[in-house]
Amino acid sequence: MATNDHHETFPWKHVIGFVLSLVLTFAALWVVLSSGLATKLIIGIIVILAMLQASLQLFMFMHMTESDSGKIQTINMAYAFFIAIVIVIGSIWVMWFVV
Amino acid sequence: MAEVAHHYDEKMPLEYRTEESRLNILGFWIFLGAEVALFATLFATYLVLFQRTGHGPTAMELFKVKEVMIETLLLLTSSFTCGLAIHEMRRNRLKGLLTWLIITLLLGAGFITFEIREFIDYVHEGATIQTSAFLSSFFVLVGTHGAHVSLGIGWMILIIIQLLQRGFTPRTARKVFIVSLYWHFLDVVWIFIFTLVYLTGMVI
Numbered sequence: 001m002a003t004n005d006h007h008e009t010f011p012w013k014h015v016i017g018f019v020l021s022l023v024l025t026f027a028a029l030w031v032v033l034s035s036g037l038a039t040k041l042i043i044g045i046i047v048i049l050a051m052l053q054a055s056l057q058l059f060m061f062m063h064m065t066e067s068d069s070g071k072i073q074t075i076n077m078a079y080a081f082f083i084a085i086v087i088v089i090g091s092i093w094v095m096w097f098v099v
Numbered sequence: 100m101a102e103v104a105h106h107y108d109e110k111m112p113l114e115y116r117t118e119e120s121r122l123n124i125l126g127f128w129i130f131l132g133a134e135v136a137l138f139a140t141l142f143a144t145y146l147v148l149f150q151r152t153g154h155g156p157t158a159m160e161l162f163k164v165k166e167v168m169i170e171t172l173l174l175l176t177s178s179f180t181c182g183l184a185i186h187e188m189r190r191n192r193l194k195g196l197l198t199w200l201i202i203t204l205l206l207g208a209g210f211i212t213f214e215i216r217e218f219i220d221y222v223h224e225g226a227t228i229q230t231s232a233f234l235s236s237f238f239v240l241v242g243t244h245g246a247h248v249s250l251g252i253g254w255m256i257l258i259i260i261q262l263l264q265r266g267f268t269p270r271t272a273r274k275v276f277i278v279s280l281y282w283h284f285l286d287v288v289w290i291f292i293f294t295l296v297y298l299t300g301m302v303i
């Protein structure tokens with residue numbers, strides 16, 4: 001349970017989250033514009049960078065794991081992302097056969 | 100027993116102190132899960148159709164790095180300042196909370212302004228929602244996100260008015276916390292729009 005007890009004066013968690021998000025954003029841009037890698041590899045890398053950044057937001061900005069229902073919230077979002085991946089990858093896969 | 104419960108409640112941030120507030124916050128997380136599913140269907144539609152450009156422009160011809168980066172940085176920074184607002188709320192500083200919420204709003208408004216300008220530019224270049232399957236799914240996906248941001252701006256203005264009228268109460272604190280979850284979530288969606296729509300569109 002997160003409490004008000006430890007009165008952190010400087011929002012370290014948020015600043016670190018923000019700096020890391022910026023790094024991930026510009027890293028993705030760099031990979032796309034100047035890395036010169038194969039297209040499939042580029043897409044693989046930027047999708048992983050996006051997932052990392054989304055996790056940063058959920059854990060460092062949204063405090064997903066705090067409160068009594070932190071566990072339920074985490075399972076709920078993990079399930080939601082599972083559904084999202086099934087919908088997106090499944091749709092791309094099944095439409096692969098429609099030329 | 101009652102004393103224990105009371106002590107327990109006092110230790111929590113203001114927004115978690117009543118049973119109702121705790122359930123509201125949990126309920127909002129469940130709603131965000133449903134929003135993830137909504138956006139997943141729009142992403143799936145876009146990714147299936149984005150190479151069906153017909154006689155219209157392709158993603159690579161249309162997207163401009165500079166504008167996309169400005170939008171991305173505005174929204175990312177607004178997510179950060181919204182987090183700072185909650186940080187101030189948990190230190191019981193109403194003025195700090197209001198200041199960061201207003202900065203968040205301005206950044207959000209800047210994002211929407213750039214997005215509307217981007218859409219207008221596209222339409223002037225002959226890329227409308229009716230031009231191709233690619234553009235239909237593009238405008239629906241990115242437009243749905245933009246509509247969410249616009250709604251968030253209106254919602255946050257109402258919360259600020261209530262904070263000015265009522266100050267910190269367990270109820271206003273809970274409302275601020277929930278609108279902050281919504282705002283951060285919009286940035287989560289944007290990360291994927293940035294990656295799967297704009298960045299991917301620049302390499303394929």
